[in-house]
Amino acid sequence: MTSDSVPPTDANVIEALKKAEKMRIEFVANVSHELRTPLTSIKGYTETILQDVEEGKTADPEFLKIILKNSNRLLALINDLLDLSAIESGADELHRSELDTAEITAHVIKHLERFAESKQTLVEFKADIDVVLADPKRLDQVMTNLIDNAIKYCPPKSKIMVSWSKEIRNQKKWIALRVSDNGLGIPVHHLDRLFERFYRMDKGRSREMGGTGLGLSIVKHIMQRHDGQVLVDSTVGSGTTFICLFPDHQ
Secondary structure, rough: HHHHHOOHHHHHHHHHHHHHHHHHHHHHHHHHHHHHHHHHHHHHHHHHHHHOOOOOOOOOOHHHHHHHHHHHHHHHHHHHHHHHHHHHOOOOOOOOOEEEEHHHHHHHHHHHHHHHOOOEEEEEEOOOOOEEEEHHHHHHHHHHHHHHHHHHHHOOOOOEEEEEEEEEEEEEEEEEEEEEEOOOOOOOHHOOOOOOOOOOOOHHHHHHHHOOOHHHHHHHHHHHOOOEEEEEEEOOOOOEEEEHHHHOOO
């Protein structure tokens, strides 16, 4: 049978399998690269310290700090990979409950308070609705990822607004969580790929800041597990808004 005689349905299946295999290969390559970089650094500095000790020299504290930094980066990457796998596979069951929007938002902002202060960044919130139905652990994770990213990638002295509201899209009722900043904005050619695993606009800067490249992908999959979605609206020079839409069951 020639390729021209393959029924459309079979052709679609073959194309989907090829796409899935390509994604698998790219994922393995990305993971390997992300693991190799900090491991190479740890190995190199450890060998240098060991040589210094054998020669009777004192271990350089700066080398130890670099080893610790890269160890933390590895741990964060592995934790995110395991988390993403659990979310995607559905192995980690959601436990939805009615959550106080003001309470959980204040909790996340408090947790990130010292980081925000180090960047002289103001984080405020307002809640026009009182309750959202969601898994508390996963909602905390969504908000932490989005607010942490906003603080991390905005210039010092920026302002971030976290808000809750109701809205209607495509004739459906949603509860919308918005995380908005007045930072540099995101160029339009990056927007469609932001939620891909390991996609970074500036790879060097992201790694230097400790990012794993998985945070937004985790947010996307958490929202999908909640039967919702995450959107991004950004204009270069005017800031960025991430919008998480949860089904409104009321």
